[in-house]
Amino acid sequence: xxxxxxxxxxxxxxxxxxxxxxxxxxxxxxxxxxxxxxxxxxxxxxxxxxxxxxxxxxxxxxxxxxxxxxxxxxxxxxxxxxxxxxxxxxxxxxxxxxxxxxxxxxxxxxxxxxxxxxxxxxxxxxxxxxxxxxxxxxxxxxxxxxxxxxxxxxxxxxxxxxxxxxxxxxxxxxxxxxxxxxxxxxxxxxxxxxxxxxxxxxxxxxxxxxxxxxxxxxxxxxxxxxxxxxxxxxxxxxxxxxxxxxxxxxxxxxxxxxxxxxxxxxxxxxxxxxxxxxxxxxxxxxxxxxxxxxxxxxxxxxxxxxxxxxxxxxxxxxxxxxxxxxxxxxxxxxxxxxxxx
Numbered sequence: 001x002x003x004x005x006x007x008x009x010x011x012x013x014x015x016x017x018x019x020x021x022x023x024x025x026x027x028x029x030x031x032x033x034x035x036x037x038x039x040x041x042x043x044x045x046x047x048x049x050x051x052x053x054x055x056x057x058x059x060x061x062x063x064x065x066x067x068x069x070x071x072x073x074x075x076x077x078x079x080x081x082x083x084x085x086x087x088x089x090x091x092x093x094x095x096x097x098x099x100x101x102x103x104x105x106x107x108x109x110x111x112x113x114x115x116x117x118x119x120x121x122x123x124x125x126x127x128x129x130x131x132x133x134x135x136x137x138x139x140x141x142x143x144x145x146x147x148x149x150x151x152x153x154x155x156x157x158x159x160x161x162x163x164x165x166x167x168x169x170x171x172x173x174x175x176x177x178x179x180x181x182x183x184x185x186x187x188x189x190x191x192x193x194x195x196x197x198x199x200x201x202x203x204x205x206x207x208x209x210x211x212x213x214x215x216x217x218x219x220x221x222x223x224x225x226x227x228x229x230x231x232x233x234x235x236x237x238x239x240x241x242x243x244x245x246x247x248x249x250x251x252x253x254x255x256x257x258x259x260x261x262x263x264x265x266x267x268x269x270x271x272x273x274x275x276x277x278x279x280x281x282x283x284x285x286x287x288x289x290x291x292x293x294x295x296x297x298x299x300x301x302x303x304x305x306x307x308x309x310x311x312x313x314x315x316x317x318x319x320x321x322x323x324x325x326x327x328x329x330x331x332x333x334x335x336x337x338x339x340x341x
Contacts, residue, residue: 098228100202103162106231108219110212110238111167111179113144121190130174135239136281139269141238146266148183149193151237154264155203156195161235163203164222172307180205198314212242212304213293216250217294217325218314225317230338233260240257240265241273241280245287253291254324294328 051259056063113135117128124141127186131140148165155163165187167179184205193201206222209215224232235255236246247263268276290298315325327333 003013011125038264040200046166055271056078056264080175087280098226100162100227101229103160103202103227104229104231105157105158105233105235106219107151107158107161107163107235108146108182108237109163109165110215110236110242111183111209112147112183113172114169114171114177114179115182115186116174116177120186123186123189130171134275135272137269137272140272143269144183145186147191147237148187150264150266152187152193152195152199154198154201154235154237159198161202162223162226162231163199164206165203166209166211166219166222167208168208168305169308169310170210170305176308178205180209198253208314210247210302211293213250213253213287213291213299215272216246217254220254221321222317223318230318230320233262235262235264235267237264239268239276241277243251245280245284248334249287249291252332255332255340256304257339258337279331289330291330291332292328 018068026129072225113129113131115123115128116130117125119128122128123145126136126138127139129141129144151163151165155161165180165183167183169176169178184203187193187203188200192203204222204226206215209218216234220231220234238246243263243265247258247261251258251261267273286296286298287293292303294298315322323335324333324337327335
């Protein structure tokens with residue numbers, strides 16, 4: 001019996017199909033593609049993506065502007081929400097965060113000396129105060145008390161007024177004690193001259209002023225820090241012979257309306273009156289030439305009245321006056337001011 005081979009040359013040789021083959025019909029099947037449904041986008045989405053791509057290729061600048069606008073919108077929204085979040089944390093609106101938002105008028109008492117006594121029982125004695133040579137006259141201490149009392153009584157008559165004692169740490173030998181704190185402490189020791197309940201809660205200090213112009217300017221800024229607004233009316237308490245300096249020169253330098261500015265003066269001692277008038281005439285002429293006290297002798301005087309090199313915090317609390325604070329000229333400032341708009 002002969003055997004038949006099944007080699008390559010044999011007619012009965014058989015090769016398995018390489019492709020998928022239907023044995024019943026004898027027809028090769030088309031290979032199926034593996035399913036990858038998570039990568040294939042749905043038809044509507046694919047169509048939308050194609051349209052976006054076509055629009056981008058046709059209008060790249062427009063697409064860039066749209067994306068930029070969208071980014072800016074997101075930043076603005078985030079800023080708004082951040083502001084609201086901070087407002088919620090601080091317990092109310094911005095105005096509500098100021099300690100005295102309802103007060104509208106400023107009463108400023110300009111300081112002239114530092115109280116150095118360890119006791120409040122010698123208020124009207126000259127040796128209880130640090131006095132410059134030109135201040136050493138009988139009755140001088142009593143004039144300081146008169147200013148304090150006058151300021152308290154004016155504030156007592158105006159429930160919308162904030163009372164500020166103004167004056168910095170101007171005397172090295174007096175130590176790091178301010179004129180403003182001296183005046184406030186004396187008012188406290190005097191029981192606010194019978195007005196404790198109505199005045200004490202709205203009487204504060206401005207402790208950086210080194211001259212009369214800064215008494216006024218810094219007190220206006222301090223008012224803004226405490227109330228969130230600027231004063232509708234200003235009343236200055238000082239010596240009567242300084243009225244022209246405050247009501248004309250300093251007020252004009254600030255551009256504050258004359259009809260809303262008031263001055264209450266008390267007299268100097270009889271022994272000091274003549275020298276005081278002469279000295280005032282000299283200082284007034286200096287401010288006429290240098291309204292902002294930033295040049296020459298007035299600037300030198302301010303530097304000498306800062307023996308402890310205190311950093312002036314203003315105008316941080318009154319940003320609307322930033323340009324005014326940096327202005328130094330011989331003519332009044334002509335820029336925008338809160339009370340001239």
